[in-house]
Amino acid sequence: MATYFSEASFKFLRSLARNNNREWFHAHKAAYDEHVRGPFLRLLGDLQPALAEVSEHYRSEPKNVGGSLFRIQRDTRFANDKAPYKSWQGARLFHERGRQVEAPSFYIHLGLDECFVASGVWHPMPETLRKIRHFVFDNPGSWKAAAHDAQFRKRFDLDDSEMLTRAPRGFPPEFEFADDLKRKNFVAYRNLEHATMTGPRLLSTLQKDLAGLAPFTDYLCAALDLEF
Numbered sequence: 001m002a003t004y005f006s007e008a009s010f011k012f013l014r015s016l017a018r019n020n021n022r023e024w025f026h027a028h029k030a031a032y033d034e035h036v037r038g039p040f041l042r043l044l045g046d047l048q049p050a051l052a053e054v055s056e057h058y059r060s061e062p063k064n065v066g067g068s069l070f071r072i073q074r075d076t077r078f079a080n081d082k083a084p085y086k087s088w089q090g091a092r093l094f095h096e097r098g099r100q101v102e103a104p105s106f107y108i109h110l111g112l113d114e115c116f117v118a119s120g121v122w123h124p125m126p127e128t129l130r131k132i133r134h135f136v137f138d139n140p141g142s143w144k145a146a147a148h149d150a151q152f153r154k155r156f157d158l159d160d161s162e163m164l165t166r167a168p169r170g171f172p173p174e175f176e177f178a179d180d181l182k183r184k185n186f187v188a189y190r191n192l193e194h195a196t197m198t199g200p201r202l203l204s205t206l207q208k209d210l211a212g213l214a215p216f217t218d219y220l221c222a223a224l225d226l227e228f
Helices: 007-018 022-027 029-054 126-138 140-147 150-155 194-198 202-223
Strands: 088-095 105-111 116-121 186-191
Touching: 007 022, 007 029, 007 105, 007 194, 022 029, 029 088, 029 105, 029 202, 105 202, 116 126, 116 202, 126 140, 126 202, 140 150, 140 202, 150 202, 186 202, 194 202
Parallel strands: none
Antiparallel strands: 088 105, 105 116, 116 186
């Protein structure tokens, strides 16, 4: 089985975190391409057939620019932290209409503190969040099946890092899934062990995770009138 990331991948990210400046990065760009960007692009290419089986409307595009891989450069225009680079690398497996409308995405994260696979909408626009909340309220049975199935929750967690203190205005607090309506992000995720990221089973693990996240992603697509 193929491997993608290695200890050298994490070594590069650790070094970048300690030397977060343009001079250092450009001097070590070959190491970035060899140990981080290159392996990630190969992984994205190898994931596309499995993703197509999950949904014909999603894409895993292994491009240096404009594809699934996020830039490692940070946007510092409005940030207090002016460090020019991220100390992690992420990729979005996006809906074919994702450039026209806000859509759920699958996501893979390689980081020093954590590695994980996820799906959903992160920091959605107010109208997107409103649509999802109303869809959950109007379709609680299918939400229960998509987000609270026992097998699903055995493998995946729901992000609760940002929550309202009470149910949004207009929704009854006694609603069965009132706690879910408090969410500011509708994201399901699973942490990946270091050994999984560097081992020969990463591709097969992610293939299983994409399939496992499909019902949750399908539900969010339905909430936003998107094909899945």
